[in-house]
Amino acid sequence: MPRIRGSRDAPSRGPHLVAGRATILLYAVLVAALVAVVTVAVSLGTATLAARDVWHVIFSHVVGDTGGLDPLQDQIVWDIRLPRVLVAAVVGAALSVIGVSLQALVRNPLADPYMLGVTPGASFGAVLVMASGSTALQGLGVTGGAFAAALLTMIAVFVIAQRGGRLTDTRLILAGVAVGYLAVAATSFVQLQTSPNQLAGIMFWVMGSLAGTEWADLRVPATALALGITWLLTRGRALNALMVGDDAAAGLGVDVHRLRRQLLVVTSLMTATVVVVAGGLGFVGLVIPHITRLVVGAEHRRVLPASMLVGAVFLVLVDLAGRTVNRPNELPVGIFTAGIGVPVLMWLLLRARQREGA
């Protein structure tokens, strides 16, 4: 590949739009954006509330003084909308973080929990536990079943995709899609066996939805996200090293096999907790990390927190669209993530090809 010498003279353009100290500012902007979209998402709906009222209700609950609240407003904000909006934020954040981790794990920007079959696998595990009369399976709990199935799916995909210890792009994606389809089919089968009329249930596992989420749905995925992102940040340097190749990472002192195994478990666990509350949501883990890297570059100690915030903002907005554009009917949030995700993905692929061709 011949290159023209004298690139020295080319304008010194960094790979990131935001670097160094400006990153802190970016986090601040993203946190502010998250607060803003949460406020908007809680305000809007069949009954539209003022932002001031929304915060009044939230504040009253936080300080534990709910006596003077309008019962209707209280119910709309605290019982119906806020838990759902927060679950959307957590799910969007978690899926983005999972996407970043998987992309480092397989060193492939196309990795996404849905495409690698992990999300469908987790759905299958969850449905199997719910449908099963077996007390052994019930003992696992729905999240436990989803986690076990997600882990097994991911291992299966890796075993199918690897050849002589190496993972090639095409084989990985093909294996992920194939195993994913199998899991979707199995999920639908189990669902139809147990409740033949519940087609809507199948839609949840295939497309994902945040309808009807409650406070109880928040704790497990939020805990998993907090633990996951903390652990991943301590592995930020190792994840960077993993991006430059297995041998190079080993040269930098990263125990590549152990790190991969750990990533496998952490991403499976996070995916399972997300799938149980939000179903089979796709594309968030693919699109958000891409967009975030365009802004902050590839360094994981920046990409992880930034993607987490961008993903949270994104899914809150998307879920808001899902429940407002076609009122009073609600559209599953997965339709929007796919509807936004696919064009963005195609745009990114075209851009990448143009840059290679240039």
Next chain:
Amino acid sequence: MRLEFEDVSIDIGPARIVSDVSLRIEQGEVVGLVGPNGSGKSTLLRSAYRVLRPVGGAALIGGESVWDMSAREAARRRAIVTQHTVLDAAFSVREIVAMGRTPRKGAFDRDTEHDHEVVERALDDVHMSWAARRSFATLSGGEQQRVLIARALAQEAGLLILDEPTNHLDVRAQFEILDLLRNLRMTTLTALHDLDHAVSYCDRVAIMAEGALVAEGVPAEVLTPELVHDVFGVRAVLDTHPITGRPRIAVASAGAQRTDQY
């Protein structure tokens, strides 16, 4: 930091790729590892990367087997520049070099002023400071190779292992890399595909063929026409380089004759 291969044998799948190689690189030496493609050079090096575990023998760094130490400890003793890295990820040059600090940092350590100094010094040593903010992917092959050497320097290890660092580079960039490696004055083991590079830049050369070490020693003494013919299947003549006055090796196809026309 001394590097020793002690009776190293490596299998990949059912095949024996390296058999019974013993080789010692002393403190301060630059040793070239040469041999035809598939002779097991990279495989031998990967045992020192702590990637391939030998079925027999061991790679020792500072007198200790790399498999008896953690991956981190190994990376504090030796740095590696692997063969031709293709990287799509949007890392800046400085970020790539900063990765060299990985084995020196704990999970909760932040980058310190010292880390920044080490990184800047490494960039300066390879004359790439001007590109610190640039995207690694936009550099030329030779520039990328220099950055990867800077990353190795940032590890502050006593030993440098390189796998064909001049591969895919244009001729000027090849000499820039080789001059740089000589000037670093580090204990260095480097696989090389060009015999002349081994002759003109290495203190010693080790020659591999079909997984075994067939000769080692001072290049101008070891690379005899007979040995080069046996191992590489080409004719070779050692003489003096008209520009540098150092030994050089001229090679031609096995049946080559002197002719006036082609």
